Amino acid sequence: MVQWTDFERATIQSVFEKMDYDDVGPAALSRCLVVYPWTQRYFGNFGNLYNAAAIQGNPMVAAHGKTVLHGLDRAVKNMDDIKATYAELSVLHSEKLRVDPDNFRLLADCLTIVVAARMGAAFTADVQRAFQKFLAVVVSSLGKQYH
Amino acid sequence: MLLAVEVSFTEANESFTLCLRLSSVFKRIGTLLPKDSDGWGHASSLTTTMSLTAKDKKMVKAFWAKVAGKAEDIGCDALSRTLVVYPQTKTYFSHWKDLSPGSAPVRKHGGTIMGGISLAVASIDDISAGLLALSELHAFKLRVDPANFKILSHNILVVLAILFPNDFNPEAHVAMDKFLAAVGRALSEKYR
Numbered sequence: 410m411v412q413w414t415d416f417e418r419a420t421i422q423s424v425f426e427k428m429d430y431d432d433v434g435p436a437a438l439s440r441c442l443v444v445y446p447w448t449q450r451y452f453g454n455f456g457n458l459y460n461a462a463a464i465q466g467n468p469m470v471a472a473h474g475k476t477v478l479h480g481l482d483r484a485v486k487n488m489d490d491i492k493a494t495y496a497e498l499s500v501l502h503s504e505k506l507r508v509d510p511d512n513f514r515l516l517a518d519c520l521t522i523v524v525a526a527r528m529g530a531a532f533t534a535d536v537q538r539a540f541q542k543f544l545a546v547v548v549s550s551l552g553k554q555y556h
Numbered sequence: 557m558l559l560a561v562e563v564s565f566t567e568a569n570e571s572f573t574l575c576l577r578l579s580s581v582f583k584r585i586g587t588l589l590p591k592d593s594d595g596w597g598h599a600s601s602l603t604t605t606m607s608l609t610a611k612d613k614k615m616v617k618a619f620w621a622k623v624a625g626k627a628e629d630i631g632c633d634a635l636s637r638t639l640v641v642y643p644q645t646k647t648y649f650s651h652w653k654d655l656s657p658g659s660a661p662v663r664k665h666g667g668t669i670m671g672g673i674s675l676a677v678a679s680i681d682d683i684s685a686g687l688l689a690l691s692e693l694h695a696f697k698l699r700v701d702p703a704n705f706k707i708l709s710h711n712i713l714v715v716l717a718i719l720f721p722n723d724f725n726p727e728a729h730v731a732m733d734k735f736l737a738a739v740g741r742a743l744s745e746k747y748r
Binding site for chain 1 (some may be wrong): 636637640641657695710714718721725726727729730
């Protein structure tokens with residue numbers, strides 16, 4: 410089981426409490442689709458992903474970005490058993506969606522960059538460490554049910 | 557020469573047809589790959605290098621012009637974050653008295669690193685040539701594990717996002733990410 414310090418727990422709760430999910434979700438997903446264009450393979454039916462402007466203005470991308478962030482909320486509220494919390498989602502991503510789990514890491518990196526931009530100087534090195542540890546656990550849990 | 561391939565992966569049973577369609581594309585790609593001494597083109601060098609386009613270079617130069625004034629701050633913060641968020645990197649600096657964020661040796665070395673990045677921007681049309689001396693330094697003297705170049709690059713991007721939240725948009729991000737990856741490759745070129 411993952412051990413969290415008091416600082417890490419408080420930091421994760423605080424970062425997500427202050428976060429506008431409906432802004433950060435779309436920003437992170439659209440950034441991922443621009444910075445790592447091969448991730449677009451999973452969104453063939455999303456319409457126009459032709460360039461950065463199209464991706465950032467695409468309403469299906471925005472909607473899905475919100476879905477992903479709200480899904481992350483489950484881990485925020487269950488930090489002591491993220492693995493169990495995401496068991497079902499892991500199966501979904503593996504069996505039905507067939508997403509290469511390396512993509513979770515790419516999205517996590519983009520989310521880190523977006524949160525850093527929103528928080529500015531408040532995203533200190535210690536906050537970054539806690540945030541990245543949290544995302545690493547999420548990414549690992551989502552990959553657990555692949556076989 | 558541009559090759560556009562449109563694919564959809566909606567049904568598992570389409571993948572076989574897809575393979576047949578792609579094989580003719582791959583044959584064409586094979587003729588374009590850089591050849592090794594054995595006469596075979598190696599796909600890995602095509603898929604992993606993702607070389608800088610003219611658009612990337614233009615974006616990097618324009619973005620760097622905006623941020624160069626804060627180069628030392630960027631270097632200091634990026635290195636500080638590297639040491640805090642990835643503690644294994646501290647092993648390279650056991651000779652420093654103070655490894656805390658923003659300390660004098662960290663600030664000084666962050667500045668040194670940014671000097672190298674500036675040199676790479678100026679040499680963007682041939683980064684390997686421009687960074688030859690630094691490449692030899694890292695290969696024969698410093699021997700920093702190349703995985704750490706990715707770590708530092710990530711933290712440079714985080715700092716750029718913090719300091720330039722509006723200018724560091726997704727297009728600037730992809731160009732800088734590709735550029736820093738190219739710098740890392742140039743630095744590790746002489747390793748073996």
